[in-house]
Amino acid sequence: MQDDGQYLTGKNLRLILRNMNIENVVLAGIFTDQCVSSTVRSLADESFNVVVIEDCCAAGTDELHRRELEIINMIYCHVLSFAELREVRKI
Numbered sequence: 001m002q003d004d005g006q007y008l009t010g011k012n013l014r015l016i017l018r019n020m021n022i023e024n025v026v027l028a029g030i031f032t033d034q035c036v037s038s039t040v041r042s043l044a045d046e047s048f049n050v051v052v053i054e055d056c057c058a059a060g061t062d063e064l065h066r067r068e069l070e071i072i073n074m075i076y077c078h079v080l081s082f083a084e085l086r087e088v089r090k091i
Helices: 015-021 033-047 062-073 081-087
Strands: 023-028 049-058 076-082
Touching: 023 033, 033 049, 033 062, 049 062, 049 081, 076 081
Parallel strands: 023 049, 049 076
Antiparallel strands: none
């Protein structure tokens, strides 16, 4: 899904997720420090449990990527690697 930076604002995604009884959302994407972070915060504000897959996201630089993950981890979401997610979910 393409994210305009405020994916839940003015859209019915929140209603769709709630109507499907979805509580957990796993995110990956481009621009960790922009689109991914904004979507994480919006989902967290709506009380969804959010997981960001760190090695399935990217930013303009590795430093931007790492810093944003440090900021959002354990406040708005849980940051995991894909391997960690596979282990947790037994995929």
